[in-house]
Amino acid sequence: MIKLLVEVVIILTIIAITQLVRVFELTSELKADRSNDVTEKDNRMNARLMLTFLPIFFIFCLYWFVKYKKYFLPVSASESGVLTDELFNFNMLIITIVFVITQFLLFWFAFKYYARKGTKAYYYPHNNKLEFAWTVIPALALSVIIIFGLRVWDKIMTPADDAHSVVIELYGQQFQWTARYAGKDNVLGRTNYRLTDDATNPLAMDSTDEKGWDDIIVRHEFHIPVNREISFKFRSRDVIHSAYMPHFRAQMNVVPGMETMFHFKPTITTDQMRKITNNPAFDYILLCNKVCGASHYNMQMNIVVDTEADYEKWLSQQKPFYAAKLAAFEQSKLNASTSIAKK
Numbered sequence: 001m002i003k004l005l006v007e008v009v010i011i012l013t014i015i016a017i018t019q020l021v022r023v024f025e026l027t028s029e030l031k032a033d034r035s036n037d038v039t040e041k042d043n044r045m046n047a048r049l050m051l052t053f054l055p056i057f058f059i060f061c062l063y064w065f066v067k068y069k070k071y072f073l074p075v076s077a078s079e080s081g082v083l084t085d086e087l088f089n090f091n092m093l094i095i096t097i098v099f100v101i102t103q104f105l106l107f108w109f110a111f112k113y114y115a116r117k118g119t120k121a122y123y124y125p126h127n128n129k130l131e132f133a134w135t136v137i138p139a140l141a142l143s144v145i146i147i148f149g150l151r152v153w154d155k156i157m158t159p160a161d162d163a164h165s166v167v168i169e170l171y172g173q174q175f176q177w178t179a180r181y182a183g184k185d186n187v188l189g190r191t192n193y194r195l196t197d198d199a200t201n202p203l204a205m206d207s208t209d210e211k212g213w214d215d216i217i218v219r220h221e222f223h224i225p226v227n228r229e230i231s232f233k234f235r236s237r238d239v240i241h242s243a244y245m246p247h248f249r250a251q252m253n254v255v256p257g258m259e260t261m262f263h264f265k266p267t268i269t270t271d272q273m274r275k276i277t278n279n280p281a282f283d284y285i286l287l288c289n290k291v292c293g294a295s296h297y298n299m300q301m302n303i304v305v306d307t308e309a310d311y312e313k314w315l316s317q318q319k320p321f322y323a324a325k326l327a328a329f330e331q332s333k334l335n336a337s338t339s340i341a342k343k
């Protein structure tokens with residue numbers, strides 16, 4: 001009831017104010033008061049202000065661009081990222097040129113054509129040449145952008161050659177990432193979501209698949225070798241996540257019920273990037289870029305890009321998830337071959 005009364009009061013107040021303004025307008029009209037009319041002097045002043053704002057506006061834009069440049073990403077650390085950057089910069093170049101021209105004209109025209117006594121706006125309804133120009137030029141510019149974009153997309157999204165890549169699965173769940181390496185056979189073992197068990201089988205691996213016995217599960221931080229193609233397979237346990245590795249210009253949706261993929265070749269090791277960015281604490285990072293729940297902001301994992309030797313050393317220190325099964329399997333193979341040799 002109180003809510004309704006408040007609403008009625010608000011509406012009545014608005015009506016009262018409107019009526020008051022109307023009364024004020026009518027009385028000034030009766031008194032032939034012209035103090036509220038826009039004069040040529042006012043127009044001239046506005047025009048000059050427009051001209052003053054023109055350089056101020058461009059200086060303002062430039063200032064913020066330079067001020068926030070430090071928040072830009074450093075150079076791309078992957079081969080395909082360089083292509084993405086080229087595409088992005090090309091788009092930004094076109095946008096900047098159009099922005100400068102249109103903003104300049106906007107302020108300049110407001111200054112040049114302010115209303116003067118005795119002048120009338122020129123009625124100019126149609127011009128074929130102009131119509132042609134502002135249809136064809138943007139169409140050409142868009143075609144170039146789209147063709148350039150499709151070519152880059154094609155190069156980046158062609159499926160990886162898994163046989164010659166390091167195969168890694170990134171598993172997303174609320175709210176953490178887990179990496180699974182394909183192990184010596186470079187093939188990821190089968191999974192089945194029904195087997196998910198946080199304590200014993202967090203990635204829902206199917207233990208009957210031999211290919212999975214050498215798979216390695218890693219949390220908090222994962223390593224990749226420099227200058228090798230890395231083929232990522234993404235899987236989600238619960239909702240849609242998005243694997244985002246900004247320094248490699250890589251992002252892919254991680255969708256429950258289906259496998260998505262992305263591949264890239266890192267070109268700069270973590271140590272090199274620390275020198276480039278002049279930041280000894282720099283780390284590559286994997287983030288979630290889909291708002292996936294309350295702790296989405298904290299869903300991240302460090303990535304270390306190693307030299308080939310460092311990577312092999314790190315990998316040799318990791319234990320396969322089914323280490324015992326693998327050992328037994330290898331032992332049985334060994335026994336079989338020795339028994340064949342004995343025969």
Ligand SMILES: [Cu+2]
Nearest residue numbers: 241288292299
């Ligand atoms: Cu997420």
